[in-house]
Each structure stands twice: as structure tokens, then as C-alpha cells.
Amino acid sequence: MEVYNQTGEFDDDIYYIDTLAHNIKKSIGVLVYKNGDDCVIFDSGMPNCANQILRSLKSLRIEQESICHILLTHRHIDHAGASSDLLKNFSQAKVGIHSFSIKHLSDPSKIYQSGKELFREFASPMKPIQLSSIIALEDNQEIRVGHNVVKAIYSPGHTSDHISYYIPSKKTLYCGDVIGSFNPSTEKVHPTSIFPSFNYAKYKETIEKIRALDIETIAFSHFGVAIGKDVKKNLDNSLATHKELEKIVEGYTDRPDKMKLIQDLKNELEEATEIFPPPVREIAAEFMARGFIKGMNVS
Ligand SMILES: [Zn+2]
Secondary structure (H helix, E strand, O other): OEEEOOOEEEEOOEEEEEOOHHHOOOOOEEEEEEEOOEEEEEOOOOHHHHHHHHHHHHHOOOOHHHEEEEEOOOOOHHHHOOHHHHHHHOOOOEEEEEHHHHHHHHOOHHHHHHHHHHHHHHOOOOOOOOHHHEEEEOOOOEEEEOOEEEEEEEOOOOOOOOEEEEEHHHOEEEOOOOOOEEOOOOOOEEOOOOOOOOOHHHHHHHHHHHHOOOOOEEEEOOOEEEEOOOOOHHHHHHHHHHHHHHHHHHOOOOOOOHHHHHHHHHHHOOHHHHHOOHHHHHHHHHHHHHHHHHHHOOO
16 A cells, blocks of 8 residues: 655646645645546635645646536535635635535534534634535535546445545545544554544444445545555554444443543544644544544444
């Protein structure tokens, strides 16, 4: 497996951009795919990431007018945040998201509020998007890009509205947060079981749904691109790190000391917080620990 973890073109007409969110490298990455005269961008980073993305597109010689869609994986502020500011620059573009979250893009107060609970001072207000600029995406829907298509793969687990995007001609998947977060140095895949939306059963179903796809490249939002015929081992690595959390929770079934359980989970999740800015890592671990406990108990 090869790993790509910077801004640039890692395969013909397919680009990864480090948004430099929270002023740190390797936290949030977006993907860009070009075909013919069309281009799509997957996710938009935090609300203050638009300028960095626009600068990167310029350096990669991608015309703003060629962007036909901003395709969002889910409603979290670190994925949907800069959509409105980007849209102002992309005169041809629409924003695609699952129908569950359309209302939250047109009134992003809830996205901002929950973003602030997790990201604290690193979250800035998100601007609304007009309903006429938003399209609802369904499972297996094909979005035309030049002569090719991108396929929306409904992939709940991390959130109920999660969509991953598959580019069949490139055997590439932009997985958002549903597999987990990828550490490009250790090649480990860590949980993204954020409270209150994580659903463990749905996460496991989605992992198997992704396993059935013909993929040789997985681009993670956090962080980097894994490339190679053995790329599906990331799915096993993800299941293994979740299984560790599950074992910890099961060890507490007879001992209802919830605070101690949360602390044990937080210890296990320490490496999973490295994608967050240092001042909020403790909060992020708490959100993931509580999210995992809740997510194990919902169907
Ligand atoms: Zn998320």
C-alpha cells in the first residue's frame, strides 16, 4: 500500500488538497476529480478553509468555472463548513448532500452549534446555502462529471446522512468519516465514533458494503490517500480498532462505573485524536468515547 498525504495530483486528473484546517497540516483533506470540462470537489473543510482550497485549486490549474458540484459526505462542520464560501466562487456549481441534511445547509445554526461543542474556538460560523443551490443525493445515484460518473454510496454509521463517493473509472473511493480516520505515518485506522450520531451496527454494515466495491484507492477526509491492490486491509484495520473499544465496553457490563469506562475508552482513543488541534483533543476523546457507548446500543 502506498500513501499520499499532501496537496497535489496523485493520479491522472485526481487531486488531494490539504485544507490546512486549524492551521495545522494533515488534519482535513478534500478530493478533486476532473474529467473533460467538468470538475467536482468532495467536501469543503471547516468554514475558514475556503481561501486555502481556492489557492490550492489555482496552483493545481483547476478553473473555478469548471467545478460543477461540491459533493458533501455529511453535515459535520469540518466537512460542510466552507461550502457556502466556495459556492460564491464556483458560478456553475451545486452542492450535493443526503436529503436528511438539506435543511441544515440552508440554516446551518445547528451544524455550527454542534461544531462549536467539539471544536470550541476552532469553529467559526458557517454561512447558509440557498435551497436552489442544493441537490438531494440518493444511494447509487450517478453524478455526471465530463464523460464519466461519480456514484453516491449511502454509507451510514458515522452519521445517518453519510454518503461516500465512488469513482468507478478510477477505482477510487472518497470515504469521508465512515471507515474512520487514517494515520498516514502508522497506516492505522482509528474510530470516528463521535457522539451522538455514531451507530456501530450501521458502521459495520457500511464497511461490508464498501468491501464489495472494486477499489484500489481510498481517500480519507482525515487524512491522506491509501493506494494499492491491498487497500481493503484498511477496512480490517478499522474493524480491529473498533473491536478493541467493544471489548472495553463489554468488560463493564457487570460493573456500571460509567466514568471509569469512559476514561478507559478515552485512553484507547488517544491516537484517534491526533487529527484534532491539541487544545480540543481531550474533548474529542470524550465525544468519541460517549459516541461509541451510545452507538453500541442503538440499532
Ligand atoms: Zn464527521
